[in-house]
Amino acid sequence: MTEAGCAAWDAVAALAREPGASDIRRLLDADPSRARRFGFRAAGLLLDLSRTSLTDPVLAALLALGQARGVARFRDAMAAGRPVNGTEGRAALHMALRAPAGGFQVGDENASATVHGTLDAMAGFVRGVHGGQILGAGGDRFTDVVNIGIGGSDLGPAMVTRALWRPGMPMRAHYLANVDAHAWEALRPRLDPRRTLVLVASKTFTTQETMTNAQLVRDWLARALGHSAVPGHLAALSTNLKGTAAFGIAPDRVFGFRDWVGGRFSLWSAVGLSIALACGLDAFAGLLAGAREMDDHFLAAPPEANLPMLLAATEVWHVNFCGYGARAVLPYDERLSRFAAHLQQLEMESLGKRVTNAGLPVRHATGPVVFGEPGTNAQHSFLQLIHQGTTPVPVDFVLVARPDHGHPASHRILLANALAQAEALARGRTEAEARAEMARAGLPAAEIDRLAPHRTFPGNRPSTSILLPALTPATLGALVALYEHKVACLGAYWDINPFDQWGVELGKQLAGGILPALEGGATAPDAATAAMIGEIRRLQEG
Incomplete structure (x- = not known):
């Protein structure tokens, strides 16, 4: 950390x-205008x-x-297409996926032109499917x-489709991620192979879980329709043209x-093809437009009014200066039931790092544990733990x-x-408030004494709230982009690379060595695994 960075860090720590x-309660009581002063708007949110x-001095210091x-x-480096993913030497230009033509460049490549070429091809395919020109x-x-x-090829599209799909939309979408074949067996009875279009989403077309499931589904199609019919029911989201051709696509x-x-x-790329097929091209375009509005805000707004920067600053305050190691995400809308799952990957895969960009051990906490469920659930x-547990857990209400x-009436109760x-x-x-409430209810003094500690809530548990006027493609796009940009800001705050995921790769490598041992053709890598x-083999054979 630079000398200026150390001084700035120490200034926040002193506050x-x-x-x-x-003491959040004191701040709320002391300032009736606090909600107005600490409320920020952009892209409809x-x-x-x-x-x-947060106080004015704390926010300024952050x-x-x-x-x-x-x-x-x-x-700015990310927006310019520079290789901000240092360990892999890559740009991180997801903003180009929702930008107008000509907006972004990666080296000598016109990234926006590449994106729009793919979007045009996707649109032609979707129109063909919806219009009946492309049939089974x-x-x-x-x-x-x-x-x-699996992962980003599942969680984002599944979340968006769940949020935006309404009865009467063009198609029903289903998502198969887990290599556990129970997932396929649960889905299979709901499908008519004659009317089922299958998308295989794997950039390399080698992801073990995805290709295993793809083989199951291809075999199902072949048994039902014949081998020659299978290619008419397949499409791929991939860059491996040799692999997709060998698979029959x-x-x-x-x-x-x-x-x-x-x-x-x-999810804004070809990976979002299932969104466009299920919800329609207009919905997909609206999703991109909402994200683009948040991008424009992120790139132009000053830090004191910049929603992603403010959300990131709040997280730094909670994680590094308040010591809170987890955060709950509570969307009070059933349609956002998979939103927390998407954020789990977006944030924990990005920010679960223990070394700096220079490869040195970080000297502070990085990404918190993220979890959540729809509101009243x-x-x-x-929420019992969040109200009365020993360690505060900040909450994001949506x-x-x-x-x-x-x-x-149902919605009023929900809100x-x-x-x-x-x-x-x-x-x-x-405790005084708890005692007074029990006294008004007529409980005897001894019972009040016994119950008072259990009915006392410490309070001062922080939360942020994000309000959408309605759940539309545009507001959902802005919401997701807000969190994407928050992740990028936290990468800079913590001097870590938010765009690689080497921990994921380690598990894949080890699984490749263990599979032959499970099949009986190799020795397990260690005694515990061998045991x-x-x-497992004894139970399978018994």
Whole structure:
């Protein structure tokens, strides 16, 4: 860390040590305008930071730390197509995926032209499927699309399709990721092979889980329709044309994406073909447009009004200066039920790093554990720990003002629960308040004494709230892009590479060595693994 970076870090740390630095309740009581002053808007979203322990001096110090750590420089280098992914020597130009033609360059390559060529090819394919020009081998229209992929080739598209799909949209989408064949066996009965289009999503076309599942599905199609019919039901999202051809996929049904698109940032690329097929081209275009609006804001807004920078600064405050090692994501909208799962990969795969860009051990915490569930479900599971556990867990609430359904009473109850949880986390309930409530209920003094510690809530548990006017393709695109840019900012704050994932690769390598041992043709790599393989084989043979 530079001398300026160290000084800026120490300045934030000094503020964190001040008495009452985490007293959110006091801040709310002292400033009736706090929600207005700590509310920030862009791309149709409202980001409310008022229920955190941020103050004007703290936020200013965090943004100064961001300046010293080069957050804006990193943003600009990323937008310029420079190799910000240092360990792999690659750019990270997912913003090009939703930009107008001519907007982005990677070295000598016109990245935007590459993107729009792929988008045009995708659009032609989607129109052909929807219009009935592209049919199944028996002449049937496709009604279902199965996307076979894992990680970024699954989580992002699955989340978006779940959020945007409505009855009457062009196709039903299904996602097959887990190599556990129980997943395929659960999905298979819901599909008619004559009407099923299969997308195999793997950049290299060698991902073990994806190719294993693809073989299962291809065999199913062959048994039902005959081997010659199978190619008419397949398409690929890949750059390996030899591999896709060997699998029986025609070149004009292969849609690629470049190595400057990381998997967890790729739903805007050819990987999003299932979104366009299921929800329509207009929905996919709206998704890109919303993300582009957030991109424009991220690139132009000053730090003190820049939503991704503010969200990143808040995370740095919580992780590095308050000591909070986890964060819960609670979308109060059932359609966003897979949003937390997408963020788990986006954030933990990006920020779960223990060395700096220079390869030195980091001297501070990096990415927190991210978990979550849809709102009221979470209230009846893990929110007990967040309210009364020993370590605070910051929460991101995602709220939608206007639902698509016609049940306003249900939506009011949903929003009331979200607002109540945010208020309860911030304010808590003092022992005096708990005692007074029990006294009003007529409990005897001895019972009040016994229960008071259990009914006391410490409060001062931070949360942020993000409000969408409605869940549309554009607002969803802006929301996802907001978190993508937050990740990039945190990479700069922590001096780590948010665009590689070597930990994922290690597990893949080891699995390749263990599989022959499970098949009986090799020795296990260590005694513990050998013992477990022995037990597995004994149970399988018994």
